[in-house]
């Protein structure tokens with residue numbers, strides 16, 4: 001078998017086979033992504049955890065002369081960055097990262113997020129009430145998308161009427177697109193968020209999350225305008241692009257594994273704990289955001305030279321057979337603790353408690369109301385989004401019953 005140096009053009013449609021090969025051939029490998037960009041791809045669980053925590057592997061890709069950001073997809077051409085959202089914590093190393101994360105940390109603890117449960121349940125119930133037995137719908141459009149976008153828009157004080165625009169802009173930013181498409185989406189999103197921050201800044205402070213953040217004064221420190229816009233962008237995009245696909249990927253996995261579906265229908269009290277298994281098996285973030293080596297780093301038995309791009313595949317790490325038995329199988333009763341679907345180390349997902357809450361509520365209500373839910377398309381015809389960051393379907397056609 002020849003060594004894999006170029007990821008196949010259809011990589012995003014079936015990344016797991018590619019990861020299995022890479023893991024077996026050599027855990028840390030220099031590969032070309034489908035559009036040509038050369039990166040070091042990490043596929044083993046242990047290496048992934050090291051790569052995500054080694055301070056020599058930096059998140060400050062701009063300081064390293066790399067122009068990639070959360071929203072710039074990898075490409076052979078290095079794109080000019082749009083700096084409107086660059087001042088976000090996911091783009092930074094300590095101490096800048098620590099400073100930004102401190103402003104929002106307290107609002108996202110599991111205890112604070114649990115207080116949102118009644119409202120999340122209410123939103124889910126309203127969405128479910130609009131669906132009827134016998135309907136054939138795209139579950140992403142009808143349920144999995146509106147739930148998290150409504151929650152995050154409420155948290156940020158953004159009118160929900162704008163949600164379809166957000167979805168379009170953010171889909172464009174996280175997928176492969178032309179430079180013009182990306183510039184247009186990014187410009188519109190920036191314009192909207194700048195207006196939103198200005199509006200909230202000019203209003204009397206109140207105790208809602210975003211107003212408190214705009215007017216926050218943490219030990220005499222404030223977020224400047226660019227940081228507020230970047231924070232709103234990060235929370236808005238991270239707050240829905242991921243959870244929608246966790247719900248979609250999990251429902252697909254259950255419909256393809258009826259025995260596992262039956263277990264959760266019989267024992268819905270297992271749903272909260274099973275969230276970890278869905279995150280492990282079908283997490284919505286394939287490759288964590290870009291990192292680069294600030295100096296040469298030895299990882300997985302190879303030395304990555306300085307100034308190289310490092311990409312850690314979270315979905316590959318989570319299916320590493322050295323970490324999990326029968327790693328490719330869904331087992332809703334297993335203890336999947338330790339998975340890296342939310343990342344690892346200082347950038348560990350800030351929104352993890354919210355994502356877990358939304359998922360638990362969504363799956364519980366969906367299975368209770370439509371226990372005979374079924375796929376309305378052949379599994380082979382389902383198409384995955386053209387993104388190395390997000391692992392999620394374009395549409396998930398289901399029949400409700």
Ligand code: HEM
Nearest residue numbers: 089090238239242243246288289342343347349350351355
């Ligand atoms: C960071 C996954 C939901 C906000 C991350 C990272 C991952 C991740 C893997 C780290 C990326 C890296 O190190 O390159 C997920 C998954 C979610 C989810 C799988 C849902 C199933 C959310 C939600 C929010 C959120 C609902 C906000 C409301 C953030 C933020 C960061 C982050 C702010 C940056 C943290 C930092 O840099 O310190 N997420 N996320 N995420 N996530 Fe999430």
